[in-house]
Amino acid sequence: MATIMDGKALAAEIDMRTANRIQRLADQGITPGLVVILVGKDPASQIYVRNKERRAKKLGIHSIVRNLPETISEKELIKIIQEYNEDPTVHAILVQLPLPEQINEFHVTMAISPTKDVDGFNPFNLGKLLINKTDQTPIACTPQGIMSFFKKYQINLDGKKAVMVGRSTIVGKPMAALLTNANATVTIAHSHTHHLSELTREADILIVAIGVAHYIKAEDVKPGAVVIDVGMDRDSNGKLVGDVDFESVEKKASYITPVPKGVGPMTITTLISQTVTMAEWSSEKNG
Amino acid sequence: MATIMDGKALAAEIDMRTANRIQRLADQGITPGLVVILVGKDPASQIYVRNKERRAKKLGIHSIVRNLPETISEKELIKIIQEYNEDPTVHAILVQLPLPEQINEFHVTMAISPTKDVDGFNPFNLGKLLINKTDQTPIACTPQGIMSFFKKYQINLDGKKAVMVGRSTIVGKPMAALLTNANATVTIAHSHTHHLSELTREADILIVAIGVAHYIKAEDVKPGAVVIDVGMDRDSNGKLVGDVDFESVEKKASYITPVPKGVGPMTITTLISQTVTMAEWSSEKNG
Known part of the structure; x- marks a missing residue:
């Protein structure tokens, strides 16, 4: 059984650090x-x-x-x-x-x-991320939140095979850049990819942002993989579920994020934390 | 035996079109x-x-x-x-x-x-390339020259597995973005990649920018692959050679670029052609 990466708990932990940083700024x-x-x-x-x-x-x-x-x-x-x-x-x-x-x-x-672009979608910030020059550069919040999971659960990315399913500006492309910068070997898959399952089955790190409920099943996952589910879908009963069939994949993966309480809460937490970081940059510049 | 993609001939062909475009600008x-x-x-x-x-x-x-x-x-x-x-x-x-x-x-x-950045290395231009918003955007000349080979030799990229070996700002990263924008499924490999040969053997499109003479041998290549060699290395006799062992790989690939007279001449041709394009953009803006 996989370790469930608890987005709600990690978000609360980061929020606490953020609150301390806000206090330090208030002192200034x-x-x-x-x-x-x-x-x-x-x-x-x-x-x-x-x-x-x-x-x-x-x-x-x-x-x-x-x-x-x-x-x-x-x-x-x-x-x-x-x-x-x-x-x-x-x-x-x-x-x-x-x-x-x-x-x-x-x-x-x-x-x-670009200095106020907290979502990190401005091309200038995306370009700096791409070439790993991210000093004072806001980075898209969902991918950055996912990197916080890797840090928290001490998941080593160096040399690992990572597959990013989805190539959006919001998730897939900045996520792939972050993984490459962390020395993973990254493949971006998307709607035109042939034989997706063959590809995902090779991934040590599998990040899924497809937008289809329970699209990724146990047979699409490598034993021991780290599986990150960015999906926010509704199943036939209207219940919030992910792109990953959690119940079956949980048995095969080493780590997995649930939906809800996985990637979702981390995105807002990262948004707030990055807002504080940007205030810190601006205080450094003026201070 | 592979079809040899003739960079010198293609460069001459593009130069001729560029000369005509320069003439039209001269008329203005x-x-x-x-x-x-x-x-x-x-x-x-x-x-x-x-x-x-x-x-x-x-x-x-x-x-x-x-x-x-x-x-x-x-x-x-x-x-x-x-x-x-x-x-x-x-x-x-x-x-x-x-x-x-x-x-x-x-x-x-x-x-x-960014409007004069003919090399396309400014983060703003790289970011626009990453998200496929390349209207009036200069793009790195070597990757763009490689795309001209695909066009000339009618190589379909859609849904193909592409492996880019090398993650430089000059070649690897913009090349990967261009291939993803062309709907290929792209993997970027680099010095931290494990089992590189396994990866390159799966590539329908293999682009190599390692900087080591004859690093890629026939056994690293999928039968029928399209192989693009960005290397400009010296062998033990001081002769200019590529990153690909041309002699053996030529027998296995469907298309291959030689070194010299492959990617090299296309880079300068693209530089000139892009300079002309940028003059055209500026004339549209002022005209």
Whole structure:
């Protein structure tokens, strides 16, 4: 039976360290500032944003949720982002995705100053991550949260075969870069990959972000593999489940993240922690 | 026996198209401008720079080689780069690597304006490549030249297993991004990779940038693979050879690039062609 990597417990542990760091900043008169921009009224996005805000406030971050109308133009949205770019009380800006059709997500990503890009989706930050020059560089929160699992559970990545299933900007691509920088031998698989199961069966480290409930079964996993499940899917009963068939894979893997209480809680924790890190960078620069 | 992919012939073909594009720009009163900055007197670098200049001039590009003393400070070098960033007659800036010890290559890469970064090493351009948003984005010349081979020889990459041996900023990382964007399933191998031969033997597309003469032998290659050799090594007789043992691998692969006259000539051709593309972008912007 695999060791279950407890995202809720690890998140609480990191939150405690973050709270201490926020206290140290407070002693210098600095309050980390996070702006979350929410366009429209997508119910799922509203829940995510509310959770982010609640956790941020609880830890003592100055968190602003800026609600904007569904009909806002790209130009108007970018103008608002630019105002936050200039605002010295704001250290981190996040635009909740998805955005309405009239707005190009890439243009929005490009508009956020790289120094305030807490999601790490700006090409400048992605490029620095790619070439392992990550000094003062925000990194996508979900992959960074996954790296915290490896650290906590002392999983050695050097020379290991890692397979990342999924090539999104949010998870797959930054995750692959982090793994390569940690000296793993990384393969990125995706919707065009042939014989996926053959590939995943060779992985010492298997990270799955497909978006299909229970897609990865025990037969797709190498005995003793470390399995990270990024999925947030609903099964036929509407229950929250992952991309990995936890029940069968748990018997074969050495480590596994559950859904819920695996990768999910780590993403918000990393977002908050990175907001604090960005406030620290800005205090170093001004101090 | 493999089809030998003739880099010299393909380079000549592309140069001819480039010459026509330069003519069309000339009709609009535009001469593409390339600045090559050479710090110090490294003999190999001097040869590379001279070759670049000769090819650029031959095709009708305004090419400036700026020789700077070995002892120049990073600050002074960056100041010179910034002047070229501002110069509207310069469309492309290249700083020949390696640089002397007192200069941080990454700082120099960052100083070149992304719009003039003909080598594509600026993190902003690398990040755009990573997420496949390459509109008006210069891309590293060696990987881009390799993509021209795939196009010329109609090699389908979609769903193919590609293995990139080497993870440099100059070749491996941008190459892996290009292959992933072309829907290949890409693995990046490097010095920490275990059992490299097992991995390369599975590759439909094998790209080798190791820097060790004849490292890849026939037994490391899948029958029918497409093999691209980025190596520029010297054998024990001082002869220029590749990372691939051409003689034995040629019998097993379906396509192979030789050394010399493979990837090498394509890199300079791509550099020139990309300089012209950047002049076209700037003319679109101003036109």
